[in-house]
Amino acid sequence: MTTAVEVAEKGHQLAAWVNFNGTFADTSGQSGTYACSGSTITITDTAHGLSVGNSIHATFTRSAGDTTTITDDFFVILTVPSADTFTIQTVVATTDQTGSVVYDSDAATATAGSGPIRAAYNVASITDNGTGDYTVNFTTAMPDENYATTFGCDFYQPSNYSTAVNTIYNGLYSTTSFQIQVTYAFTTAKQNSPRINVAVFR
Numbered sequence: 001m002t003t004a005v006e007v008a009e010k011g012h013q014l015a016a017w018v019n020f021n022g023t024f025a026d027t028s029g030q031s032g033t034y035a036c037s038g039s040t041i042t043i044t045d046t047a048h049g050l051s052v053g054n055s056i057h058a059t060f061t062r063s064a065g066d067t068t069t070i071t072d073d074f075f076v077i078l079t080v081p082s083a084d085t086f087t088i089q090t091v092v093a094t095t096d097q098t099g100s101v102v103y104d105s106d107a108a109t110a111t112a113g114s115g116p117i118r119a120a121y122n123v124a125s126i127t128d129n130g131t132g133d134y135t136v137n138f139t140t141a142m143p144d145e146n147y148a149t150t151f152g153c154d155f156y157q158p159s160n161y162s163t164a165v166n167t168i169y170n171g172l173y174s175t176t177s178f179q180i181q182v183t184y185a186f187t188t189a190k191q192n193s194p195r196i197n198v199a200v201f202r
Contacts, residue, residue: 015147015202016122016138022153022182022193023049034060034101036094041070043101046084050077051116058088062099070094123198132182132190136198141175147202153182154195 032045043058050056054077060070075088117126127135172179182193 013202014121014199015142016120016136016198016200018120018123018126018136018196018198019118020120020126020196020198021116021118022128022132022134022196029102029104031100031102034099036070036090036097039090039092039094040078041088041090041094042081042085043088043103044085048084048086050080050086052077052080054116056088056103058101058103060099060101062097070097122200127177129179130190132192133179134181134196135172135177135179136200137177138175142200142202143175145173145175147200149178149180149198149200151180151196151198153193153197 030045030048032043032048034041034043036042056077057072057074059072062069070090070092075090077086078089079087081087117123122139123136124139125137127137129135180196180198181190182196183190
């Protein structure tokens with residue numbers, strides 16, 4: 001029986017792999033309310049669908065009478081207390097401020113150890129480029145672009161017998177990352193998948 005060490009010595013080494021949920025952070029122009037406690041901001045938005053580690057861009061409108069202004073910026077989600085709330089953090093404490101917020105997470109990134117990434121090796125993060133379109137970002141870069149990639153996905157709709165297929169997108173294939181896409185088997189439409197498994201050999 002060939003051991004993992006023997007396989008590596010022959011040059012067939014698993015250089016990276018990841019198992020992630022591809023349905024994360026696919027939102028744009030969402031709106032809700034916010035309340036501050038120190039530097040922590042709690043945002044309330046029904047069924048927001050976000051996870052710890054996702055990134056958003058938020059635009060704030062403070063309530064009348066509040067004097068401190070929160071700077072519109074990119075934020076990383078710290079906690080998700082419920083399906084309708086999540087928290088972010090500011091640099092300046094803004095206790096007792098409330099108001100409305102509009103946020104966009106189309107370019108969200110799931111980092112290793114966050115909810116969307118179930119397990120990984122040498123994968124720092126997954127960038128959501130849009131529906132069914134992802135960039136896999138390595139923790140340690142490959143020595144060149146001559147690595148081999150493979151991945152599979154889970155998606156099935158019995159109502160129309162539709163399944164999803166996977167493709168390695170040649171538009172982005174570098175030593176630090178590569179792009180993958182999930183599409184319907186019988187159309188060119190891209191589709192999010194709840195389970196995507198990727199392996200890289202070098």
